[in-house]
Amino acid sequence: MKNIILFVLCVFLFFSNCTEKKIQDKKPKLVVGIVIDQMRYDYLTRYAERYGKGGFNRILKNGFSLENAHYNYIPTYTAVGHASIFTGTTPNNHGIISNNWYDKFLKESIYCVDDSNYATVGNSGNVGKKSPQRLYTTTISDELHLAQNMKGKTIGLSIKDRSAILPVGHTANGAYWYDANNNNNNQWVTSSYYMKKLPKWVADFNANNNADNYLNETWNTLYDINTYEKSRSDNNIFEKNLNGKATPTFPKKLKELRAKNGNFNLIKTVPAGNTYTVDFAKAAIIGEQLGKTAYTDFLTVSFSSTDYIGHRYGVAAVETEDTYLRLDKDLEDFFTFLDTEVGKNNYTLFLTADHAAVHVPAYLQSLKISAxxxxxxxxxxxxxxxxxxxxxxxxxxxxxxxxxxxxxxxxxxxxxxxxxxxxxxxxxxxxxxxxxxxxxxxxxxxxxxxxxxxxxxxxxxxxxxxxxxxxxxxxPATLIRERKGTSHGSGYSYDTHIPIIFYGNGIKKGKSSKKYSIIDIAPTISNLLKIESPNGTSGKVIEEALK
Missing domain, CATH: 3.30.1360.150 (Gyrase A; domain 2)
Structure with a gap:
């Protein structure tokens, strides 16, 4: 009798292990790379008790978090960060050395993704004259396309053009960004580098989008403002006002402020810009049917409003705290959507930032800290x-x-x-x-x-x-700017220490305090997908994060 029980137990364990291995060996149908513009690592810990269960805390609890991850180069700017995350290497290899830089061959200042060889697709403006031509190495999504013989789809999206274009590299099926540069513009657009006309789902989104509704609301704190104890007082001298507002305080009546703040451009500088980005990401997943075929698709989503808000109000502002509490809810909504639309075991995501930021130097000076x-x-x-x-x-x-x-x-x-x-x-x-x-x-x-x-x-x-x-x-803590608000760009810890969290198919649960670099993300995801790393990769595989 004991022998029979032992035999049955062995058979059960054998098939359980086989089933578990089969699940682990199954590649994700969708990889989602999330970049939060200007997110310091300590925003995870500083506001931890105020986050819900389904956003940041969900992926921290069930994913693998790197607590000591840093950028390993200067300058820590948006374009450079996005390029480095997805190429797995630094500017000395990938060629994106800033957002704007002096071109010593052309003898003029250039912008990282400008390309006059292409035209705007989506309206008659010039904001679509862009391409990834100045990026000299491949990205993870380029390598995924090559590995799948150009099957599967890769899509990049962000309010900022550079944050949509650079992550998906040279072979993307599409990169989309938001154009509100003129008062009448309110469209997600792309470049003729990718396509001749917008897909129907983008045209439909532009025709029915919620930007106007979001900007007719009032931005007030999500909770009682007296509970925002992690931040400075709401009314202080270290923050820059919105045009038409006497003080940088709540509430911010967006409907009244639109005319003096670029109309639809205002959405970039309020938390609704992140919600709006999630809306578009959902439309992209449905419209492109991402995660629905035998091939692995890749979606990059970059949240830009956190950066615009951070620059204006600084690291320790009520506005910054409230933005992250609201972003936490946006992420929960997005993760729940992924569960339903793609399937809980069918996607892998990572979340990181393109740089962090320094406390407002004037604020540090008020505390007698060198700045x-x-x-x-x-x-x-x-x-x-x-x-x-x-x-x-x-x-x-x-x-x-x-x-x-x-x-x-x-x-x-x-x-x-x-x-x-x-x-x-x-x-x-x-x-x-x-x-x-x-x-x-x-x-x-x-x-x-x-x-x-x-x-x-x-x-x-x-x-x-x-x-x-x-x-x-x-x-340290030196800026070339006005005394209100903040910025980034240095190689000091306040600009380099960012979150890196892996979650989903093929990812262990856990955390590590070992020091890792931002360039380690790309080879890690490449290893998970069993594909070649981007061709300039200088990072390493984070083995402890993978099953």
Whole structure:
């Protein structure tokens, strides 16, 4: 009798293990890459008790969270972040070195996704003259397309064009962004790079969208404003007002504020912009029938309103806290939709951010914490005085931007000077400017290997073909902007520490405090899908997150 029971138990365990292995071996029908623009890691912990069960807490409880994940390059800007997440590498390889940068070949400032070879699809404006042409490596979705012989669909969407285009790379079936640049514009559009006309589902969404309804509402706090104890007082001097409003306080009557804040453009700067993005993501999943075929589809969703709100009000604002409490509800709604439309065991998602942000420096100064504002005009004057003093010329500088100096090589040669000597002298002298902490020449970055620390981040962000001749790092908590609101871009922890959470098919439950880099997401998802990593990948597979 005991032998029979033992035999039955062994058979049961054998088939249970086979069933479990079969489920684990089954590839997801849909991968969803979620990027939250300007989300600090501590927003997960700071507001944890106020989040519901179905949004952030659902994927934290049932997914795998990296608690010590960072960006490993400078600059931490939106375009660079989105490119790095999905290519698995840094600007020295993928070529996106900022949102805007000085092109030393064209001798002009360029925007990361501008491309005059293409036209807008969706209206008669110019916002669709875009493409991923400046991205020089493949993305996860490119590799998924190649692995499936161009079967399956890859779709990117965001209010921001760069946040829709760069994640889905070169082979996307579509990338869509929101156009409200003129008062009468209120459409999701794309570029002729992808298609000749909008799909019916996009045209239908534009015809029936809820942007107008959202902007006729009042933004008040989700809960009693007195319960927002994680934030500064509502009325303070560190936040920038909306046009037409005397103080940066609640309530914000959007219907009354629209006319003075770009009409439909206002939706970008309120939490409803995130809700609106979820609306469009749902329409994309239904309209493209994502997750419904034998092939794996890929959807990238980037939430931009968090960034616009963060810039205006700062890290510790009631507006920021309320935005994340509302985003938590939007995510719960989206996850529930995925369960129903795609199936609970049929999708894998990851959630991360393209950068974080610093506390408003003026606020830090009020607390006697070291923080600074840098005057760009004063800085340029200082640099020209250096070249005049040592080389008797103020014509040796072609451009100063993104904490980089581009030399005028033709002028330097005409004066019989050595470009490396000019760059080295600038690097030595520029640190005498009161807001610059470190400086290094491009030549040094080409000949020296910095293995860790902030100089390693600077090196990872340096692209030999596109970057400047002298690169600088300001003191921590230094911004070039007005004293209200905040920004990002540095290699310091406040800008680099972001959430990375994996969830769904093929993902373990758990967390890790080991240090990982943003570039580790792409090879990890590639490994899960059993495909090649993007062709420039320099990250590693996060083995402990995978079943």
């Amino acid at each position: 600074h504002y840098m005057d760009a005009k004063k800085f340029k004057k200082f640099i020209l005085e250096i070249t005049q003093k040592y080389f008797n010329s103020k014509e040796l500088i072609e451009n100063i931007s993104n904490y980089q100096i581009f030399l005028n090589k033709d002028k330097i040669a005409s004066l019989g000077l050595d470009k490396n000597e000019v760059a080295q002298k600038l690097a030595e002298e520029v640190i005498n400017f009161d807001k610059i902490y470190k400086a290094v020449t491009a030549r040094t970055l080409q000949t020296t290997n910095f293995t860790d620390g902030i100089m390693n981040s600077l090196q990872n962000g340096y692209n030999q073909k596109f970057s400047g001749d002298v690169l600088m790092i300001p003191y």
